[in-house]
Amino acid sequence: LVGFFEANEAANAIPLTVKISYYVGASVFLSSVLWTVLTTNETPPKDIEAFNKRNEESEGLGKALKEIWGNIVNMPQTMRQLAVVQFFTWLGMFCVFLYLPPAIAHHIFGAASERSEVYSDGIEWAGVCIAVYNGTCFVVSLILSKIAKRISRKLTHSICLLCGGAGLISLFFIHNKYLAFASMIGLGIAWASILAIPYSMLSDALPKRKIGIYMGLFNAFIVIPQIVAALGLGWVMVTFLNSTHLYVVILGGISFVIGALCVPIVDDVAEEEDDSLPSQVPAES
Helix, strand or coil, X not given: CHHHHHHCCCCCCCCHHHXXXXXXXXXXXXXXXXXXXXXXXXXXXXXXXXXXXHHHHCCCHHHHHHHHHXXXXXXXXXXXXXXXXXXXXXXXXXXXXXXXHHHHHHHHCCCCCCCCHHHHHHHHHHHHHHHHHHHHHHHHHXXXXXXXXXXXXXXXXXXXXXXXXXXXXXXHHCCCXXXXXXXXXXXXXXXXXXXXXXXXXXXXXXCHHHHHHHHHHHCHHHHHHHHHHHHHHHHHHHHHCCCCHXXXXXXXXXXXXXXXXXXXXXXXXXXXXXXXXXXXXXXXX
């Protein structure tokens, strides 16, 4: 099917498969937003007068910036600790997003040039690999909470990140396109945890009244590594990594490992509170 579409495209034109992918993605995204807006009921504050008073006190750009800065300064300890984990985690993911397809095309398919047919085959196979790690993510997500309850969220997240790191680093030793699926399974395990466990740990550590504010600020720890990756990875690849895309992907795997090693420093408030509770209620005399 891909070959049929691309055979009908003029040279240097955007392939029809890419156009269709964008149209489908945009439709799904818009449908998801509309479904959420139309079906989700917003619960009003219990004390509406106090809520309105707080809004009046924070009106104006100056007051808003002051409030944001105050929230950053008084950021919960768990959030600060997770920020370190998130930085290395998402730096690793952006190595994948930006460099995995050309890495597969050059390293596994042996493409010498981006104009070669083999390179196109490699890029297409990278799409299959991406499907594998997202499929793995879906399956692992179904059992992730049970694993976390059994061995703790921190240990679960560390193990998952190590699986992702091992998967990316293992690509260096793989030259068979089907064996690349094993690497993608490791990445998919990490991806499932990345999308869930940090937010689970964070939500338990936030004051309920400011959970929306801090969840929004938490996204900065995704944006910052994204900016670092966009501005710096190309230079790093050319300057230090012999312009080899695979080495950037391996760098992403190393970043995952560093993130996994940082997870133990995180204070998981909910689990620490559970550990502090007595194991059984003493019998009344």
